[in-house]
Amino acid sequence: MAKDPYRFFRVEARDLLRQMGEAVLAAEQAPAPDLPSRLLRLAHTLKGAASVVRLPAIAAQAHAIEDLLTPLRDSGDAPGRPELDALLALIDAAEESITALDAPSAGAGSPTSTPSRPAGLALSAKRIDAAAAAAAASGPATPDVSVNAASTSGADASGSSSATDPEQEPADDPVGGMLTIPQLMPEELDGLLADIARTQGHLAPLERAGLLLRELRGELQGQQEILAGPLARIEDQIERGARQLARELVALRDSAEQLRLLPASQLFAPLQRATRDAARSQDKQARLTGHGGDVKLEAALLNTVSGALVQMVRNAVAHGIESPAERTAAGKPPQGRIELRIERRGRDVLFCCSDDGAGLDLDAVRRKAVDKGLPGAAYLDDEALIDRLLRGGLSTARRVDALAGRGVGMDLVRDTADRLGGRLTLHSRRGEGTTVELCVPLQLAALRAIRLCAGSVSAWVPLEAVECVLQRPVLTGSHVAVGDELLPHLSLAEALRPGVAAPPPRSALVLRAGGQRAVLGVDSLDGVTSVVLRPPPALLPASPLISGLALDAAQQPVPVLAPEGLIAAARQARPRPVAAPARTGTILVIDDSLTTRMLEQSILEAAGYRVHMAASAEDGLEAAKRERYALILCDVEMPGMDGFEFMTRIRADAALRDIPAVLVTSRNAPEDLARGKAVGADGYIVKGEFAQNEFLAQVARLVARSAQGVSA
Numbered sequence: 001m002a003k004d005p006y007r008f009f010r011v012e013a014r015d016l017l018r019q020m021g022e023a024v025l026a027a028e029q030a031p032a033p034d035l036p037s038r039l040l041r042l043a044h045t046l047k048g049a050a051s052v053v054r055l056p057a058i059a060a061q062a063h064a065i066e067d068l069l070t071p072l073r074d075s076g077d078a079p080g081r082p083e084l085d086a087l088l089a090l091i092d093a094a095e096e097s098i099t100a101l102d103a104p105s106a107g108a109g110s111p112t113s114t115p116s117r118p119a120g121l122a123l124s125a126k127r128i129d130a131a132a133a134a135a136a137a138s139g140p141a142t143p144d145v146s147v148n149a150a151s152t153s154g155a156d157a158s159g160s161s162s163a164t165d166p167e168q169e170p171a172d173d174p175v176g177g178m179l180t181i182p183q184l185m186p187e188e189l190d191g192l193l194a195d196i197a198r199t200q201g202h203l204a205p206l207e208r209a210g211l212l213l214r215e216l217r218g219e220l221q222g223q224q225e226i227l228a229g230p231l232a233r234i235e236d237q238i239e240r241g242a243r244q245l246a247r248e249l250v251a252l253r254d255s256a257e258q259l260r261l262l263p264a265s266q267l268f269a270p271l272q273r274a275t276r277d278a279a280r281s282q283d284k285q286a287r288l289t290g291h292g293g294d295v296k297l298e299a300a301l302l303n304t305v306s307g308a309l310v311q312m313v314r315n316a317v318a319h320g321i322e323s324p325a326e327r328t329a330a331g332k333p334p335q336g337r338i339e340l341r342i343e344r345r346g347r348d349v350l351f352c353c354s355d356d357g358a359g360l361d362l363d364a365v366r367r368k369a370v371d372k373g374l375p376g377a378a379y380l381d382d383e384a385l386i387d388r389l390l391r392g393g394l395s396t397a398r399r400v401d402a403l404a405g406r407g408v409g410m411d412l413v414r415d416t417a418d419r420l421g422g423r424l425t426l427h428s429r430r431g432e433g434t435t436v437e438l439c440v441p442l443q444l445a446a447l448r449a450i451r452l453c454a455g456s457v458s459a460w461v462p463l464e465a466v467e468c469v470l471q472r473p474v475l476t477g478s479h480v481a482v483g484d485e486l487l488p489h490l491s492l493a494e495a496l497r498p499g500v501a502a503p504p505p506r507s508a509l510v511l512r513a514g515g516q517r518a519v520l521g522v523d524s525l526d527g528v529t530s531v532v533l534r535p536p537p538a539l540l541p542a543s544p545l546i547s548g549l550a551l552d553a554a555q556q557p558v559p560v561l562a563p564e565g566l567i568a569a570a571r572q573a574r575p576r577p578v579a580a581p582a583r584t585g586t587i588l589v590i591d592d593s594l595t596t597r598m599l600e601q602s603i604l605e606a607a608g609y610r611v612h613m614a615a616s617a618e619d620g621l622e623a624a625k626r627e628r629y630a631l632i633l634c635d636v637e638m639p640g641m642d643g644f645e646f647m648t649r650i651r652a653d654a655a656l657r658d659i660p661a662v663l664v665t666s667r668n669a670p671e672d673l674a675r676g677k678a679v680g681a682d683g684y685i686v687k688g689e690f691a692q693n694e695f696l697a698q699v700a701r702l703v704a705r706s707a708q709g710v711s712a
Contacts, residue, residue, distance in 0.1 A: 004443075004535070006101050009053045009595045013098050015194045016046045017091055020065075024087050027079060036073035039087070040066060044637045046094070048666040049595040051687040059666070061094040200249050200554075206242040210235055246553060261446045261532070262302060264342045265293025267309060274310050275338055278317040285335040286321045286355075288313055292342035296446035297349060301420075305351060305438065308416035312353040312436050313338055315410060320357030320434050330431070332356065344462070346547045346562035347535065348422070349442050354435040360428035365389055386426050390414050413438060442548070445533045449550070449560060451526040452509070454493040454502065456610055458558055460531055460550055461520070465513050465563035473508040473519065480519040482510055489519045490570035495545055496559070497608065513563035518570035533560050545569060556613075557598065585630025585706060586610040587699070590620035590646070591664065592638045596687065600633060600664075607696055609703070617641035621649060624656055630706040631699060633685075636665035636672070644679050651680040660702035 020042050027035045047062035068086060072079050079087070213235045268290035279286040321327075321336030328334055341352040362382050369388065370378050380388065390410045410426075413436070417424040422440030449460035470480070479486040487510065493502040505521025531550035536542075544565035549557040587609050589600045601611045612627070614620035617634065618641055624632065632650070636643035643663050650656040662683035663676045676684045683698055
């Protein structure tokens with residue numbers, strides 16, 4: 001599956017449009033003079049987020065909403081029914097464009113191809129104007145959504161072969177019907193997750209109340225005997241209530257996310273039925289056992305691979321398992337054994353189907369290829385011959401029947417691997433059996449994980465890969481003694497921040513994956529929880545050490561480590577390089593847009609910087625007073641204090657005035673640039689014109705300048 005560059009944007013954009021729609025509907029019931037100002041802030045945030053992910057059509061739609069609202073705000077008039085109808089039409093048009101992001105582009109050959117711009121994003125300004133003009137007369141139009149277009153076209157293209165090819169699933173096949181897994185409603189789940197995130201915002205007043213009570217207790221020392229006890233109890237109750245609410249929200253969020261996922265064990269019963277029916281049709285005996293059913297995967301992925309898995313087990317019966325008489329003569333039990341194993345491997349999920357049958361007779365396959373006149377077939381080595389067999393057109397079956405013999409079975413499995421961006425491999429030993437592996441990338445998966453900390457670095461590692469935990473491990477060179485064995489050691493801090501020397505570990509985990517072991521050194525362990533694994537952002541450089549990301553209780557992304565990659569890195573056993581100079585200081589990112597914050601954080605952390613984030617200028621100002629930052633990146637258009645006012649305040653503060661600060665905004669008018677320079681900004685970055693290399697170069701220059709100022 002392709003990485004989704006718009007997933008954070010979709011969540012934020014839908015929430016912004018929902019807020020706008022609710023505000024407009026409320027204004028129809030009661031006058032709302034402040035409606036234009038509120039909607040302008042929301043529309044501007046949407047425009048900025050769309051510019052960041054390079055969706056100019058949606059940015060233009062948000063700009064059209066601004067154009068409609070600006071005269072109303074300037075005049076101070078409450079919007080009337082025509083304006084409200086026009087606003088709803090514009091909001092509907094923007095929602096249609098967001099919905100189009102969920103569907104693959106027309107004509108896309110594979111779900112794993114890079115997402116092209118959806119057709120819905122081509123909504124022109126002319127269409128927006130027409131929708132606004134017609135809204136009062138006819139109301140918002142209902143978009144025409146085509147469901148399963150790709151599936152329908154695929155069915156049309158292969159209709160003739162489906163009607164005549166016995167190896168393909170017939171319409172009345174009971175197994176195919178059993179493999180239909182119900183789809184969930186991601187829009188409802190996304191809304192639930194957004195509500196949970198907003199509810200978490202209610203924790204801040206509780207925390208402020210606790211702080212206020214502590215201050216009050218300090219001011220009333222003279223009455224301490226009377227008030228100290230009750231105040232302490234109230235403070236404790238508030239803090240315990242806030243912690244409990246935070247825990248419940250995390251649990252609720254995780255439960256909501258996992259509603260999208262289904263256990264892989266749902267595949268086992270239908271595949272066991274497919275094995276039974278195939279064996280009966282061949283006068284054979286075979287039994288399928290499944291392993292890894294607790295792995296949770298997206299329903300869409302399970303539905304997609306189910307047909308390929310049916311073909312794999314049927315192939316095992318038809319081409320692998322011998323007749324009872326042949327098995328008895330070979331010293332095997334009459335009943336053949338087929339095993340389906342499902343497991344996570346880093347960013348992928350592996351479906352492994354193995355049997356204890358006769359294995360491939362490659363000489364017979366080669367002769368059949370020569371008989372069919374395939375060019376160079378007589379000179380193919382075993383690996384090339386297996387690859388040719390997987391591409392279809394060859395069959396090892398002795399006769400053509402409803403189950404095998406036409407040479408298209410494994411071609412269907414390979415087509416599934418290609419469509420999902422995965423890979424298909426086959427290994428066989430004559431007389432011992434065959435193993436077919438289908439490995440495809442994950443979009444979402446649930447797993448139990450343990451959280452690790454090392455300095456400012458935090459990460460999760462799958463619990464299934466942890467063999468044991470060591471306290472105060474003793475390093476022998478670059479190894480740690482575990483029992484009678486010396487295992488290679490890798491520091492978590494050095495793994496995620498190459499070139500940064502790490503102190504001796506306080507704790508360590510012994511990891512096992514792929515038949516190998518290694519030790520991962522950490523400072524502390526922070527509990528075990530269930531997390532939903534997501535693919536890394538498209539802008540984040542690929543790393544063999546990271547399987548994906550998962551959100552913590554504060555909705556911040558935390559890397560989920562790949563045990564195989566960690567073990568491979570530890571076993572390289574290279575001499576420790578001389579530590580490179582560390583990046584100086586920490587960068588503060590201030591933006592009310594989740595999309596922009598996530599983008600800037602991923603780019604800066606990939607470049608080696610430490611990053612703190614704030615969702616408002618007020619929070620950013622408090623953070624800047626608590627900690628010395630090497631650089632501040634601040635959005636301009638935010639609710640409450642905007643970026644210009646923030647810049648004015650820090651330049652007026654003697655403790656903050658020399659910190660380099662850059663304004664990041666979607667506003668590129670000459671007067672805005674001049675105002676940014678006037679308030680003391682060291683740079684001005686326009687979101688729609690964002691260039692990563694230039695951005696990092698500017699950051700490096702300003703951070704270096706900040707370091708020189710501190711040393712002076």
